[in-house]
Amino acid sequence: MGVIGKRVAYYPGCSLEGAARAYDVSTKIAAKELGLELDYLEDYNCCGAMESKNVTFMGTMLMNARNMSLARKQGHSVIVAPCNGCSFSLQRAEYFLETDKAIFDKVNALLREGGVDPLDQIPQTYHILEWFYTEAGPQKVKEKTRKPLRGLKVANYYGCLYTRPHFYARTYAHAGGQDEEARPRRRETADDDEHPYYMNALLEAAGATNVEFEPMHTQCCGGPHSLSDEMVSEKFVMMILQTAKRNGADIIATECPLCHASLEMYRHRLMMKGVPDVDVPAAYFTQLLGLAFGYSANDVKLKDNLSDPLPVLKRLGLA
Amino acid sequence: MAIHERSLVEPERIVRKERLVIDGVDVSGDWNLLILPRVINDYDLDFGKEVLNTPEGKTINQCYQCSYCTASCPIHNYWDERYNPRHFIYLARLGMIDELQKRVDVMWRCVSCHKCTHRCPKGVLVEEVIKAILKVMAKRGLAEEYPSKKFDKFFTESVVEYGRIEDGELLFGWIEKQGYKVFKDPILKKPIPFVGDTPEWLKQLTMKPIKSMNIDFLLLNAKHMLFHPKTKNWNKFKQVLRKVMQEEGALH
Numbered sequence: 001m002g003v004i005g006k007r008v009a010y011y012p013g014c015s016l017e018g019a020a021r022a023y024d025v026s027t028k029i030a031a032k033e034l035g036l037e038l039d040y041l042e043d044y045n046c047c048g049a050m051e052s053k054n055v056t057f058m059g060t061m062l063m064n065a066r067n068m069s070l071a072r073k074q075g076h077s078v079i080v081a082p083c084n085g086c087s088f089s090l091q092r093a094e095y096f097l098e099t100d101k102a103i104f105d106k107v108n109a110l111l112r113e114g115g116v117d118p119l120d121q122i123p124q125t126y127h128i129l130e131w132f133y134t135e136a137g138p139q140k141v142k143e144k145t146r147k148p149l150r151g152l153k154v155a156n157y158y159g160c161l162y163t164r165p166h167f168y169a170r171t172y173a174h175a176g177g178q179d180e181e182a183r184p185r186r187r188e189t190a191d192d193d194e195h196p197y198y199m200n201a202l203l204e205a206a207g208a209t210n211v212e213f214e215p216m217h218t219q220c221c222g223g224p225h226s227l228s229d230e231m232v233s234e235k236f237v238m239m240i241l242q243t244a245k246r247n248g249a250d251i252i253a254t255e256c257p258l259c260h261a262s263l264e265m266y267r268h269r270l271m272m273k274g275v276p277d278v279d280v281p282a283a284y285f286t287q288l289l290g291l292a293f294g295y296s297a298n299d300v301k302l303k304d305n306l307s308d309p310l311p312v313l314k315r316l317g318l319a
Numbered sequence: 320m321a322i323h324e325r326s327l328v329e330p331e332r333i334v335r336k337e338r339l340v341i342d343g344v345d346v347s348g349d350w351n352l353l354i355l356p357r358v359i360n361d362y363d364l365d366f367g368k369e370v371l372n373t374p375e376g377k378t379i380n381q382c383y384q385c386s387y388c389t390a391s392c393p394i395h396n397y398w399d400e401r402y403n404p405r406h407f408i409y410l411a412r413l414g415m416i417d418e419l420q421k422r423v424d425v426m427w428r429c430v431s432c433h434k435c436t437h438r439c440p441k442g443v444l445v446e447e448v449i450k451a452i453l454k455v456m457a458k459r460g461l462a463e464e465y466p467s468k469k470f471d472k473f474f475t476e477s478v479v480e481y482g483r484i485e486d487g488e489l490l491f492g493w494i495e496k497q498g499y500k501v502f503k504d505p506i507l508k509k510p511i512p513f514v515g516d517t518p519e520w521l522k523q524l525t526m527k528p529i530k531s532m533n534i535d536f537l538l539l540n541a542k543h544m545l546f547h548p549k550t551k552n553w554n555k556f557k558q559v560l561r562k563v564m565q566e567e568g569a570l571h
């Protein structure tokens with residue numbers, strides 16, 4: 001395929017500079033091995049995640065437009081974000097800016113007022129997984145794998161916003177029953193909406209075995225309510241972890257720092273309460289790729305993970 | 320107006336009679352159940368229009384009440400049946416504000432998973448519409464403070480102030496808002512983890528793995544908690560943000 005470009009603007013997001021450092025580090029490792037280049041977006045700001053949009057509409061448009069403008073300044077028309085929340089926010093802004101001229105003009109005027117270059121063009125945002133799959137793909141992963149993840153049974157957890165909603169993520173809408181004309185913004189590179197498989201394919205190429213994980217692979221983890229609505233989050237995480245465990249998974253592979261944090265936090269709480277079958281640890285898919293590419297557990301910062309996947313990996317002789 | 324919604328029939332209005340004679344005809348037995356009529360005259364059609372006029376809510380009128388959104392919704396399916404996005408849209412369009420108000424205690428529960436929006440056959444941005452309904456209600460003083468709103472505001476405040484968020488601040492700030500006494504250092508007024516009051520689960524969560532963690536990771540996070548990461552060229556932009564939010568009425 002190869003339509004996104006091998007050199008893109010990299011929007012890590014706040015989380016990856018702090019608590020999710022492991023994801024940042026391992027993403028860079030994986031990208032380097034796969035021959036892809038990430039251009040760090042200088043002086044970016046928070047995307048507003050899933051929270052700010054409930055407080056202010058124009059505010060979130062502006063926050064994301066500022067980041068887009070920075071990307072344009074660095075000469076990019078593609079932004080890649082490793083976080084479901086960030087890619088969602090940027091894609092949401094992209095949707096409203098593209099489909100509503102009045103919003104676009106207003107945002108540009110406000111950007112100028114705030115001392116930021118107005119947008120000459122709206123850059124497109126991709127989730128990093130989509131980019132890895134499209135630009136490198138399983139073939140390349142297979143070539144680069146030096147230490148296959150043999151015997152590791154993985155449950156691939158995609159979370160909500162990687163493929164949803166099709167308006168923003170530009171996936172195909174299976175269930176919506178819409179015809180081609182109704183979806184002019186659909187993107188060829190996008191993953192399957194209800195049955196995403198990009199992470200499965202990449203990790204399988206790295207030697208791992210995927211376990212059956214539907215429909216929990218896209219079940220919400222509590223997301224923006226992880227802290228404010230604890231009972232709901234706890235139940236959702238319980239459903240996810242138990243499905244993984246009962247389907248025989250050794251580890252859950254994640255691709256979003258928010259999902260990851262939520263899974264790890266509530267896993268611990270559930271274990272303290274004595275809930276059965278919830279003790280599957282979680283690791284970022286890039287960490288697993290890094291291990292397969294021959295990097296050590298310390299290189300991909302496996303010790304940063306609160307759920308501690310090291311014992312499982314050690315048992316299988318992978319770390 | 321015909322009643323389409325079972326949930327709009329309160330139990331008090333369902334009457335069961337032992338013997339029932341209507342116009343001299345004995346209709347006891349299968350026909351002895353009555354629903355007392357209710358006249359609705361306090362609906363407010365402007366409410367739906369107000370939602371329609373927000374950028375997020377402009378797709379509300381495309382809805383044809385198929386309920387695909389509700390059938391997909393994890394909050395409806397796994398938590399509380401009263402959470403029903405299709406129904407909220409119905410009520411908002413009819414302007415039945417009192418009925419909406421009765422459901423405020425579940426309306427905020429939406430976790431923004433976007434299953435509804437993704438699957439809607441009519442292209443309604445369901446999640447955005449529900450949030451727009453909540454916003455309009457809040458604007459009219461019909462929705463109290465609810466947990467997620469508190470958190471959303473707290474989060475947004477942090478973004479607007481610094482340009483970036485910081486996980487430790489979010490976590491401990493939120494714990495403080497929940498009523499725990501968080502200990503702060505006297506100079507920078509930043510929370511010091513685990514000295515004051517901390518929920519038991521959080522203590523255990525961090526204390527166990529902390530021993531096996533890389534020291535540089537802990538130092539990095541400690542540094543971030545003390546010196547909040549900031550976006551550099553932010554001040555001028557911050558003012559514009561605040562102005563925009565003021566116009567939207569989002570600051571209170």
Ligand code: SF4
Pocket residue numbers: 381382383384385386387388389404405408438439440441442443445
């Ligand atoms: S899926 Fe769409 S059309 Fe159907 S009830 Fe929900 S919002 Fe209305």
Ligand code: SF4
Pocket residue numbers: 388391392393394395404428429430431432433434435436445446449
């Ligand atoms: S976004 Fe909200 S309303 Fe929609 S399916 Fe998810 S929880 Fe339900």
